[in-house]
Amino acid sequence: MVVERGELERRLGFQVVDDDELRDLLLTAIGRAVGTSKTRLDLPGDGSVLLTLVYDKRGKLIGIEPGSHLTEEFASRLESEVAAKLMPAPVSRVRIMGLFAAHPVTGYWRYRDRIVLRQVPDSFPQAPMLSADHPLICEITYQGSVDSSVDMSRAEREPRQLALLLTLLVRGLKLPKHHQSQKAWAYLPPFTANGPSGPPQPHSAYVQLGYNLRDVSAHSGVLTNQADLPPMPTAEEPPNYIAPELTLTLPESLTEDLDRFFQLSPNDRRRLLRSAYWLHHSREVFYHSTSAAYTALVQSVEVLLDLPDGQPKCDQCKRSMGPGPTRMFMDFISRYAPAQTANERSMHKDVYRIRSKITHGEHLFAIDEETGFMGGGQVQGWEREQLGHAQKVCRTAVIGWLRDKSAEGHLSTPA
Incomplete structure (x- = not known):
């Protein structure tokens, strides 16, 4: 050798x-x-x-x-x-990308020298209705490379990871489709204003999905300054509903929660990003399968469970005698998203039970199995309530884990 x-x-x-x-x-x-x-x-x-x-x-x-x-x-x-x-010192660069929010976006927000969120220019297209994906610009610094191929990889990896983290910490924030070449049939023109000859005739077209940030470079050397943009509104608990007077509102804890993320060990950062992925995926697949959206919520918590090694096993059946995944899941959400009422405690218990039935083929949400329409029947009403409960509990528990985990390290605040 x-x-x-x-x-x-x-x-x-x-x-x-x-x-x-x-x-x-x-x-x-x-x-x-x-x-x-x-x-x-x-x-x-x-x-x-x-x-x-x-x-x-x-x-x-x-x-x-x-x-x-x-x-x-x-x-x-x-x-x-x-x-x-790979050995040369990294070069600080900025990746600029589009994100979407559940509310129209106005203003500017900055996290230290790492992240900027800002509204798109007034001349850019806006969604013509409130319940829609509203565009915004996200700028994220990354450690680039003098080598173009390495720099290209870094420009996609770390910025997208931090954008994914933002979708966890900011309710209603959403990534664009990862595969920008994704195409679909569209019904056109769905929201086009009337022309001189009256309303346009509807037709179908096979189009590429995406939002074009025209005249905005995908890369820069520095984060954009606030200039004359107003600050984005913040609140202790941003509204979880849509109304004409509302714009994207950031949680007051956002800077502190991002600090907490950077205080985590590399392995815990990866686990949290996987959890954020499943929460984001749940929203992405909701209109295709409510059942799949539900299982993804539970996955977001399971990623963070610390499964113990070396537990004693039963001499007869050889199965572990320690706590199983159901017990560990219940302990996790009870710790980080504790129930406040008897009804919530009952719904907590149903979260994992329903997921297990779906995973093992015993159950589908009625909207997936029967009508494909979220109607007002008793079963669909109960499932709708349970899905909303799981969304709230799993997201709350994941963020609670982040705050608890970072508190264990007592590390310094990032620059």
Whole structure:
């Protein structure tokens, strides 16, 4: 073997550079990979293994093994690639993207030197009704790279993660479709004003979904200043309803909650972002399947459950004798979103029970199974109430976990 494992790991910046960026660089340099198990990814050359990426059961890179056909020449080439693309000091850059809110957006808000939320220019298209996706501009700083391919990856990863976090902390905030090429049939013109010859004739068209931030660059070197924009309104508990006089209102705790996120360990940050993903996904799939939206809510909490290892097992059935997932879920929401009334306690118990029945094929919400329309029947009324309860409880519990978890660390406030 030309290169020993420890030397190879040192030369490739293992545990110095970002694991995902190192993997992508190696895949690009070698061209292909073969997953030989859940924890091993072989990067072969011409019929031989050049090196193997070794992962733990949680998907974290824990080592790089040299293959039998790895040469000093190729190892030096990889080392040079890492040194040129991943080792240079990061460059502060700003990613600019569109988001959507449940209320029209006016004003400007800034979180330290990391995030700006602001209204779109007055000349930009606005939703013609209150109950709609209302556009806004989100600017997020990220640690860019002098290498264009690495910079492109970073510009998509960290900013989108923080935008996803914002959808958890700001009620009604929504990401655009991740795949901007998504197309669908649309009924046109649904809201077009009458022309000189009267109302336009409706027709259908196959269109690309999305909102174009025309004349707004996707990248910048600095966050936009407030200028003459008013501050966005804030409230201790922003309204959870739509009315003509309401605009997007941010929670007063938003800055503090973002501080708390940056105080978390890398693993806890990842867990919280997964939780935020499931909460966001629940809203995305609601109009396709209320049942799927409901199960996603419970998933957002399950991500954060600390399942204990090494619990004693029954000698007869070999099953764990410790608390099961149902008990752990109930303990979690009772701690972070405690019921205030006897009725709420009863509904708390139903949250996981209903999810289990859906997951195991025993149940579908009536709107999915029967009419496809949220009517006023007794069953649909009860399900509508239970869904609303699960939405409130799961989001409250996830944010409660964030606040409790960060309090354990007592770390300094981010710059």
